Amino acid sequence: MKARLLAATSAAALCFAGGASAQSNELTLCWAAWDPANALVELSKDFEAQSGIKMNFEFVPWPNFADRMLNELNSGGQLCDLLIGDSQWIGGSAENGHYVKLNDFFDKEGISMDDFAPATVYAYSTWPKGTPNYYALPAMGDANGWFYRKDWFARPEIQAEFKEKYGRDLAEPKTQKELLEIAQFFQGREIDGQTVYGASIFTERGSEGITMGATGALYAWGFKYENTPGSYDMEGAVNSPAAVEGLEFYKELYKTATPPGYDNAYMEQSLDAFKSGQVAMAMNWFAFFPGLYADPNTGGDKIDFFVNPAQNQPASTLGGQGISVVSYTDNMDGALAYIKWFAQPDVQKKWWSMGGYSCHRAVLEDPEFVNSAPFAGDFLEAMGAVQDFWQEPAYASLLLAMQERLHNYVVADQGTAQEALDGLIADWTEVFEDEGKL
Amino acid sequence: MPDPIAAVARATPDPIARKVRGLSDRAIAWLFVAPTIFLLLAINIFPLIWTVRLSFTNYRANRPNEEVEWVGLRNYVRILTDDGIWANMQTTAHFLFWTLFFQVLIGFTLAWLINRKFKGNDLLTTLIVLPMMLSPAVVGNFWTFLYQPQIGLVNYVVELVTGTPASSFSMLGPGGYAPWSIVIVDTWMWTPFVMLICLAGLRSIPDYIYEAAEIDRASKWRQFWTITIPMVLPFLMLAVLFRGIENFKMFDMVVLLTGGGPGNETLLASIDLKREAFEKWRTGYSSAYAIILFVTVFGLASIYVKALNKVKER
Numbered sequence: 207m208k209a210r211l212l213a214a215t216s217a218a219a220l221c222f223a224g225g226a227s228a229q230s231n232e233l234t235l236c237w238a239a240w241d242p243a244n245a246l247v248e249l250s251k252d253f254e255a256q257s258g259i260k261m262n263f264e265f266v267p268w269p270n271f272a273d274r275m276l277n278e279l280n281s282g283g284q285l286c287d288l289l290i291g292d293s294q295w296i297g298g299s300a301e302n303g304h305y306v307k308l309n310d311f312f313d314k315e316g317i318s319m320d321d322f323a324p325a326t327v328y329a330y331s332t333w334p335k336g337t338p339n340y341y342a343l344p345a346m347g348d349a350n351g352w353f354y355r356k357d358w359f360a361r362p363e364i365q366a367e368f369k370e371k372y373g374r375d376l377a378e379p380k381t382q383k384e385l386l387e388i389a390q391f392f393q394g395r396e397i398d399g400q401t402v403y404g405a406s407i408f409t410e411r412g413s414e415g416i417t418m419g420a421t422g423a424l425y426a427w428g429f430k431y432e433n434t435p436g437s438y439d440m441e442g443a444v445n446s447p448a449a450v451e452g453l454e455f456y457k458e459l460y461k462t463a464t465p466p467g468y469d470n471a472y473m474e475q476s477l478d479a480f481k482s483g484q485v486a487m488a489m490n491w492f493a494f495f496p497g498l499y500a501d502p503n504t505g506g507d508k509i510d511f512f513v514n515p516a517q518n519q520p521a522s523t524l525g526g527q528g529i530s531v532v533s534y535t536d537n538m539d540g541a542l543a544y545i546k547w548f549a550q551p552d553v554q555k556k557w558w559s560m561g562g563y564s565c566h567r568a569v570l571e572d573p574e575f576v577n578s579a580p581f582a583g584d585f586l587e588a589m590g591a592v593q594d595f596w597q598e599p600a601y602a603s604l605l606l607a608m609q610e611r612l613h614n615y616v617v618a619d620q621g622t623a624q625e626a627l628d629g630l631i632a633d634w635t636e637v638f639e640d641e642g643k644l
Numbered sequence: 645m646p647d648p649i650a651a652v653a654r655a656t657p658d659p660i661a662r663k664v665r666g667l668s669d670r671a672i673a674w675l676f677v678a679p680t681i682f683l684l685l686a687i688n689i690f691p692l693i694w695t696v697r698l699s700f701t702n703y704r705a706n707r708p709n710e711e712v713e714w715v716g717l718r719n720y721v722r723i724l725t726d727d728g729i730w731a732n733m734q735t736t737a738h739f740l741f742w743t744l745f746f747q748v749l750i751g752f753t754l755a756w757l758i759n760r761k762f763k764g765n766d767l768l769t770t771l772i773v774l775p776m777m778l779s780p781a782v783v784g785n786f787w788t789f790l791y792q793p794q795i796g797l798v799n800y801v802v803e804l805v806t807g808t809p810a811s812s813f814s815m816l817g818p819g820g821y822a823p824w825s826i827v828i829v830d831t832w833m834w835t836p837f838v839m840l841i842c843l844a845g846l847r848s849i850p851d852y853i854y855e856a857a858e859i860d861r862a863s864k865w866r867q868f869w870t871i872t873i874p875m876v877l878p879f880l881m882l883a884v885l886f887r888g889i890e891n892f893k894m895f896d897m898v899v900l901l902t903g904g905g906p907g908n909e910t911l912l913a914s915i916d917l918k919r920e921a922f923e924k925w926r927t928g929y930s931s932a933y934a935i936i937l938f939v940t941v942f943g944l945a946s947i948y949v950k951a952l953n954k955v956k957e958r
Contacts, residue, residue: 272923273922273923276706277922279706280705280706280925298706301707302706302707302708302709303709410903411902411903411904411905411906411907412899412903412904412905465794466793466794466811466812466814467791467792467793467794467796467811467814467816467817469814469816469817469818469905469906470816470817470902470903470905470906599707600924602923602924602925603924603926606919606923606924610907610908613905613906613907613908614907614908615907617817617818617905617906617907618818618905618906618907618908618909619818620907640702640926
């Protein structure tokens with residue numbers, strides 16, 4: 207009996223040891239479920255082959271991504287060893303100890319942040335902002351850009367009608383106001399027997415949609431979060447006359463140039479509207495552009511891309527993410543090995559070739575880069591003028607307040623742009639007071 | 645014939661039997677209910693007490709290392725003086741009142757019609773109860789398509805009947821339709837539940853009462869008001885209680901349909917609470933918010949149950 211018990215215990219111990227060993231030889235990378243994530247799965251096969259570490263992936267659809275991942279981090283969960291988290295999370299994740307500070311590791315492995323585009327290092331890696339404290343490696347550069355039906359724009363009858371109406375050629379808009387004119391021109395037009403509309407833009411209420419869309423106009427007009435960076439002095443910056451005008455513009459774009467019922471739309475709806483041939487132009491993240499270009503119905507020679515048009519200044523809303531090591535990982539060495547592998551210029555070049563937006567200067571500054579894809583030049587231009595939302599630890603409260611104020615004004619027709627932005631300052635002031643920053 | 649109870653008693657292993665034998669009936673009863681009481685305390689009562697405690701602090705669950713301060717009644721004062729929260733309460737009250745109103749009206753009418761004997765009665769009953777068997781997530785997505793201005797059936801029907809172009813209005817968008825759109829969906833989904841409870845009430849009324857009324861030459865109208873309604877009323881009130889509590893915490897379906905928008909037009913208190921608790925992570929503040937909602941529901945439900953008991957006693 208004792209011998210049998212001993213054998214059973216030994217077998218169980220061996221199984222457990224085997225399990226533990228297998229677990230330490232695996233990594234789970236968490237990200238949003240979208241096209242670039244699929245490219246990363248393919249890219250990571252090289253890492254698996256080189257390191258012998260098995261890669262698992264946890265991809266969450268965008269609308270639930272923040273909820274799911276922030277819950278995971280806040281509960282100290284061990285689901286993710288590596289996380290490609292949104293840029294706005296970096297403040298909270300750094301201050302609350304969710305992300306590993308990577309400075310020592312970078313120094314030891316000779317990984318230099320100077321090798322990455324400065325805007326991406328600032329946005330995706332540093333906390334406090336702009337200081338040399340790195341909590342992520344820039345992984346996926348992204349910004350909000352535009353794409354349009356090149357084949358419709360090229361039609362002689364449409365060209366002629368547009369020229370007659372506006373006195374200029376129908377071409378990619380150079381300003382926000384030109385964008386509005388083009389969108390209004392296409393609104394309700396019959397093309398190939400189908401009624402089409404001007405543009406699909408972001409108006410979503412629940413997560414971050416309308417903020418990410420409207421800031422494209424606000425930044426271009428001159429909206430700023432603070433008069434002096436780091437001062438939380440918002441009066442006159444958030445609600446400046448230029449910001450008010452920018453917000454009024456976005457409402458006009460929504461009211462006069464979007465498809466019917468387009469009152470709660472974000473990435474997916476924008477893509478659907480374009481792919482189904484409903485709209486002449488659409489806004490979305492550059493991350494989707496490779497997939498759009500490859501689309502058999504509306505891609506190829508039917509589509510072209512342009513950077514978010516300037517108004518008072520060139521500006522694009524920043525997207526994209528850095529890759530971080532989660533503090534609660536039980537495979538720290540493996541996670542750091544992945545970061546080291548991913549930072550290599552060759553891997554970054556392959557990453558770009560597979561549909562990921564590398565932030566490495568070896569990729570971006572390659573003379574061939576601009577010609578490597580029809581949207582590559584626009585991407586470079588956009589990344590040169592990106593602006594991001596607050597990255598404070600309380601970013602979620604700040605974001606929800608902006609979602610509410612913007613949706614109330616733009617979609618629900620409540621109040622004026624001035625009132626919306628004044629109210630936003632009041633909301634944000636309350637948040638910063640709670641945070642002890644005001 | 646052998647006694648089965650005695651057989652089971654004989655089969656009980658001696659040690660257990662010996663232990664149980666020494667216990668009183670009351671002790672054995674406690675032994676049986678103790679696990680349930682323990683679970684109830686652990687899962688319901690302890691979290692409730694903990695929530696009350698947190699509601700007096702500035703605790704944030706996403707900042708476990710930060711010092712937790714005792715803020716007294718500050719959270720409660722902020723919530724009760726916040727115009728936005730009162731607006732959400734009003735939205736919730738609007739949703740609650742109109743869903744209950746339509747569900748009772750239509751549910752009772754359907755039950756009254758179904759209660760008659762006719763061919764295909766069973767099939768019709770099954771068809772009517774189908775919506776309540778669907779998941780709210782399915783219902784939310786399904787109705788989002790129905791309400792879609794370009795391809796949705798609802799706008800198409802409105803165009804057909806009134807001549808208003810289908811794509812000129814959005815049931816879930818601006819224009820004030822959204823609060824009514826969510827009422828329609830909830831009514832569609834849950835009226836069958838009210839109908840089933842009313843049907844149970846109608847079928848519990850003995851036929852002889854109606855026969856006696858017939859003998860007394862009471863009109864159908866009088867029979868309806870003096871027999872049917874009073875005897876179904878306790879059932880109806882029970883259905884209202886269930887649906888009222890459920891709709892007070894309505895979340896999933898509305899989030900899928902409107903996300904609380906446009907603006908805040910369909911932002912129910914439950915959706916706002918979720919955002920405070922699990923998006924902004926203001927745990928202390930949202931605990932106070934939850935306690936206020938709990939007290940509101942508990943208070944209203946207690947008053948209502950007393951009224952229900954009085955009706956049953958009559």
